[in-house]
Every structure is written in C-alpha cells, then in structure tokens.
Amino acid sequence: MKHSPLQIARAWYMPKMPVAFQTDIELEEGESTESVADQEEIKNLFPYTYGQPIVKFVPGKSQEYPKITVGVILSGGQAPGGHNVISGLFDGLKRLNPANKLYGFIGGPGGMVAHKYTELTKEIVDAYRNTGGFDIIGSDRTKLETEEQFNSCIDICKQLGINAIVIVGGDDSNTNACVLAEYFKQKITGIQVIGCPKTIDGDLKNEVIETSFGFDTACKVYSELIGNIQRDAASSKKYWHFIRLMGRSASHITLECALMSQPNITIISEEVAAKHMTLADVVDDIARIIIDRAAAGKNFGTVLIPEGLIEFIPAFSKLIQSLNNLLAQNDEFSALPTADEQREYIKGSLNEEDLVTFRSLPIGIARQLTRERDPHGNIQVSLIETEKLLIEMVAKRLAQLKAEGVYKGSFAAIPHFFGYEGRCAIPSNFDADYTYSLGYTSSLLIANGKSGYMASVRNLSEPASQWQPIGVPITMLMNMEQRNGKRKPVIRKALVNLNDAPFKYLEKNRREWAANHSSFIYPGPIQYFGPSEVCDQPTNTLLLEHGKEV
Ligand code: FBP
Numbered sequence: 001m002k003h004s005p006l007q008i009a010r011a012w013y014m015p016k017m018p019v020a021f022q023t024d025i026e027l028e029e030g031e032s033t034e035s036v037a038d039q040e041e042i043k044n045l046f047p048y049t050y051g052q053p054i055v056k057f058v059p060g061k062s063q064e065y066p067k068i069t070v071g072v073i074l075s076g077g078q079a080p081g082g083h084n085v086i087s088g089l090f091d092g093l094k095r096l097n098p099a100n101k102l103y104g105f106i107g108g109p110g111g112m113v114a115h116k117y118t119e120l121t122k123e124i125v126d127a128y129r130n131t132g133g134f135d136i137i138g139s140d141r142t143k144l145e146t147e148e149q150f151n152s153c154i155d156i157c158k159q160l161g162i163n164a165i166v167i168v169g170g171d172d173s174n175t176n177a178c179v180l181a182e183y184f185k186q187k188i189t190g191i192q193v194i195g196c197p198k199t200i201d202g203d204l205k206n207e208v209i210e211t212s213f214g215f216d217t218a219c220k221v222y223s224e225l226i227g228n229i230q231r232d233a234a235s236s237k238k239y240w241h242f243i244r245l246m247g248r249s250a251s252h253i254t255l256e257c258a259l260m261s262q263p264n265i266t267i268i269s270e271e272v273a274a275k276h277m278t279l280a281d282v283v284d285d286i287a288r289i290i291i292d293r294a295a296a297g298k299n300f301g302t303v304l305i306p307e308g309l310i311e312f313i314p315a316f317s318k319l320i321q322s323l324n325n326l327l328a329q330n331d332e333f334s335a336l337p338t339a340d341e342q343r344e345y346i347k348g349s350l351n352e353e354d355l356v357t358f359r360s361l362p363i364g365i366a367r368q369l370t371r372e373r374d375p376h377g378n379i380q381v382s383l384i385e386t387e388k389l390l391i392e393m394v395a396k397r398l399a400q401l402k403a404e405g406v407y408k409g410s411f412a413a414i415p416h417f418f419g420y421e422g423r424c425a426i427p428s429n430f431d432a433d434y435t436y437s438l439g440y441t442s443s444l445l446i447a448n449g450k451s452g453y454m455a456s457v458r459n460l461s462e463p464a465s466q467w468q469p470i471g472v473p474i475t476m477l478m479n480m481e482q483r484n485g486k487r488k489p490v491i492r493k494a495l496v497n498l499n500d501a502p503f504k505y506l507e508k509n510r511r512e513w514a515a516n517h518s519s520f521i522y523p524g525p526i527q528y529f530g531p532s533e534v535c536d537q538p539t540n541t542l543l544l545e546h547g548k549e550v
Pocket of ligand 1: 078423
C-alpha cells in the first residue's frame with residue numbers, strides 16, 4: 001500500500017508521555033465519591049460500582065503482573081486519536097507482561113454483542129500508530145441495555161479469556177461502560193470495564209476530565225478552513241459565509257474555532273438559551289452586524305453557527321422534546337409511506353404551541369427534525385441544515401429592512417458545514433500524546449483491578465511530561481435524564497459555561513471582531529513537526545480554562 005510522506009513520517013512519531021509512567025507505580029485511593037446529581041437514584045441503580053474513589057498513580061515498587069487479556073471497543077463518532085488509545089493500551093499491556101493479549105471488537109459495541117473480534121497484534125497496531133480514523137476495528141452506536149446483550153458480552157469474554165474491556169467513547173458510550181461494569185460485578189464475572197473520554201464535541205469534561213480527545217485536532221482542522229474562508233472573503237469582499245460546525249448539543253467547537261479564527265459573528269447556543277432568544281432574535285442580531293458592516297462598505301464576513309443551535313431555542317427545544325416522545329418506537333409513524341403523510345401525522349399529534357413552531361419552519365428543515373433518532377434517543381443534529389435556514393431568514397429580514405431604507409448593502413451568502421472533515425484527521429501532537437497516555441493509563445487501571453472507571457489525564461495545559469494520569473469512577477459523572485421518552489442514568493454533558501474564561505474572552509472581543517476584519521486570524525494547517533509553540537499547543541479553551549494567556 002502506498003503512503004504519503006507525512007504518513008510515513010508520522011508512523012515513527014513517539015508520543016510524549018508523563019514522567020509518572022517512567023517509574024514503577026502503585027495506586028493511591030482518595031475519598032469515596034458521589035454522582036453529580038440524583039445521588040439516591042444513581043446509587044440504587046449502581047449498587048456495586050457507586051461511590052468508588054478517584055485513584056492516582058504514585059511511584060511504587062516493581063511488581064510482577066499476572067497475564068491478562070483485554071478487549072477494546074471504539075464507540076460512537078470517530079475522533080482523531082482513537083488508534084493511539086489502542087497503541088498506548090497495547091504498549092502498556094505488553095510492558096506489564098509481554099504475554100498479555102489485546103483483542104479488538106469489530107464494529108463497536110454491536111460487534112461485541114455479535115462476537116465479531118480480531119486479535120490486535122504488534123504488526124496490526126504498528127500500522128495504525130498516530131493515524132486518524134477508527135478503521136483499525138470500526139465503531140457503531142449500539143446502546144448496551146438488555147440482559148441479552150450483557151450476557152452475550154459475558155459469553156464472548158469467557159470464550160476469549162478476556163479479563164477486561166476498554167470502551168473508548170463519549171458520554172453515551174461511557175454510560176454503556178458504567179452499565180456494563182455494574183452488571184459484570186453484580187454477576188460476579190470478574191470482568192473489568194474501563195472507559196476513555198472520546199468525542200470531538202468536547203462536552204465530556206468536568207472537574208476530573210479536562211477535555212475529551214479529538215476536540216483539539218477537529219477544532220484545528222475547522223479553524224484552518226475557517227481561516228482560509230476568511231482570507232477569501234477579505235480578498236473578494238463579496239460573500240457572507242455561514243459556517244455550521246459539528247458538536248451536537250454543546251457549542252465548544254464553535255467557541256474554540258472562534259477563539260482561533262476571530263470571525264465577525266459567533267453564535268453560542270448556550271447563550272441563546274440563557275437569554276431566552278427566539279430564532280427571530282438570532283436573525284436580528286446577525287442582520288444588525290451585516291447592516292453595520294455594509295454601512296462601512298463591507299458586504300462580506302463570516303458567521304459561525306453551532307450545529308445544535310435549534311435545540312437551544314426554547315420553542316424548538318420544546319418541539320423537539322415533543323417529537324422525541326411522539327416518535328420513540330412509533331411504528332405507526334415509521335410505517336407511513338410518504339413524507340407528506342408523515343408531516344400530516346405529526347401535525348395531527350402536536351399540541352397547538354408546538355404546531356405553530358413546527359409550521360414556522362421551511363418544510364425541508366421540519367422534515368429534518370423528524371428524522372430517526374440515534375440509538376441513544378438523540379436527534380441527529382448533523383442532518384439539520386441550520387446554516388441554510390439562517391441564510392434564508394436573514395435574507396428575508398434584510399430585504400424588509402432594505403424596503404424600509406435601513407439597509408443599503410448587498411447580501412450574497414454561502415453555506416458551509418464542517419464536521420466529518422475533522423473527525424478522522426491525523427491527530428495533532430496534543431491528541432496523539434494525550435490518547436496514547438489514556439490507553440496507557442487504562443492498562444494500569446486494569447492491572448490494578450479497577451472496574452467502572454474512566455482513564456483520565458490531568459494538567460493538560462502543561463507540557464506532556466507534567467501530565468497526571470488518574471482513574472475516575474464513572475458513577476461520579478452521572479445524573480438522570482429523559483431519553484427516548486424514559487428517565488435514564490447518563491453521564492452529564494458539559495455545555496459551554498457562560499461564566500468561564502473561554503466564553504468571557506469571546507464576549508469581550510466579539511464587538512471588535514464584528515466590525516473589523518483585520519482581526520481575522522488565519523491559523524493554517526496543523527503542524528506535526530517543528531517548534532513546540534507551533535506543534536504542541538493545546539486548544540485556547542484549555543489554556544483559558546487553566547488561567548493561561550492566549
Ligand atoms: P460522539 O459524541 O459519538 O463522539 O459523536 C459526535 C458527533 O461527531 C457529533 O458532533 C455529530 O452530531 C454526530 O457525531 C454525528 O453522528 P454520525 O457520525 O452518526 O453522523
């Protein structure tokens with residue numbers, strides 16, 4: 001197979017590691033923990049894994065570790081660095097005991113249930129070091145929730161002699177990990193389960209997990225593209241670019257890309273919700289900036305839009321909730337043969353308020369809202385073309401204002417959606433290093449008998465040598481939420497906090513960025529080799545959250 005020069009060079013990259021891994025270690029246990037909310041309910045649902053302590057790695061005596069066999073699963077959407085979790089896990093296991101074995105389940109949690117697996121040998125792992133994608137074993141979004149599924153997982157573990165499973169995933173997948181760990185303990189199987197925080201969305205973070213992997217690389221890829229578009233806009237001076245960015249619910253990606261590229265307009269869903277804005281308010285805000293810029297002779301610019309925006313506008317979030325409840329396992333709806341019949345069915349089932357909101361949407365967008373939910377009950381926001389909706393509404397508003405003599409400019413807009421472009425990029429040095437350490441940490445948690453834990457690495461705004469690996473009990477991150485029309489235990493998603501430094505930085509600077517395109521930043525492509533200040537910088541979000549300058 002032919003490889004690019006960068007692929008060849010990257011294969012030899014040695015991820016930087018925390019010094020903590022250079023010595024023999026032992027675990028130090030902290031106090032017992034509580035879940036972030038709904039403590040009694042979570043405790044009752046997870047009696048075997050609730051309340052475990054956070055664990056730290058401290059220097060210890062050299063030990064002999066018995067042979068173990070581990071199975072790894074990549075779960076959910078792709079995120080740069082997944083392959084390095086596997087290489088870190090593989091190397092960690094082999095360092096503990098060269099006889100240790102690693103299996104990969106093919107095609108995500110669904111592959112484990114269906115007993116599809118492959119042994120991950122050195123040859124296979126070496127071919128994927130520092131590469132993007134999840135193609136080494138693939139992924140899916142199967143939700144593990146039935147006893148039949150759990151027992152099928154136990155069967156395959158017994159068949160392969162697997163002592164522990166590592167689930168690499170986002171909030172839903174690590175909820176899977178927690179549920180599985182609980183079941184395995186309850187059934188006294190001895191099989192351990194460890195999770196790893198993955199998602200480009202950046203919303204799997206909290207006091208003990210500083211960021212999810214993939215966020216760094218994905219934001220850098222999108223910011224490069226935004227920067228290129230901004231230079232094009234500033235050169236031709238004739239287009240407004242409406243750029244929707246992935247990230248499902250939370251606007252972390254949009255915020256980070258704004259900090260990196262300084263666009264004219266940045267919409268943050270969490271702010272829209274906090275200010276109880278309607279869609280018309282959002283449109284008015286955009287139109288106001290377009291009008292001001294037009295008055296200064298600038299009929300061009302950039303608008304960043306988080307893909308989850310619509311869910312944060314109160315009327316739409318209500319509508320989506322009603323649709324979620326209406327469409328959950330609704331065979332009658334699914335059996336309707338045409339889109340028109342489905343639309344009529346929905347119109348006939350919604351209450352008056354939701355119906356007004358539903359009718360206010362262009363038919364195409366309304367249809368996108370009724371598309372099938374993912375197996376975890378999430379609406380598939382990546383399929384909702386909010387950028388086109390906003391262009392249409394802003395154009396209408398500007399036409400009205402032109403008729404009133406308020407607006408004298410010209411408006412030509414181009415829609416963009418950046419999501420899949422960044423999910424499988426070659427991981428940045430940060431993600432390559434971070435994920436390798438997460439895999440390595442997982443091997444140590446397993447060797448020390450832990451289950452129902454997530455691997456975490458802290459102090460990430462410092463050089464990798466100073467990073468601090470820890471183990472975080474997953475029940476600590478959980479609360480109860482409404483999913484598929486039912487109350488379920490899930491890991492709490494971290495939305496953008498409007499009081500935190502990253503948003504405050506945007507808030508302080510956005511007026512100037514709106515008016516002045518000389519504040520555009522052109523981040524350029526990710527650099528993999530070169531000076532550390534060019535190659536190893538973490539995201540602005542991480543730096544600001546740690547009180548650093550950007
Ligand atoms: P994960 O949370 O599973 O990592 O997925 C994140 C994400 O990339 C979202 O940003 C996006 O909305 C969604 O996946 C798209 O899902 P799909 O890959 O199924 O189209």
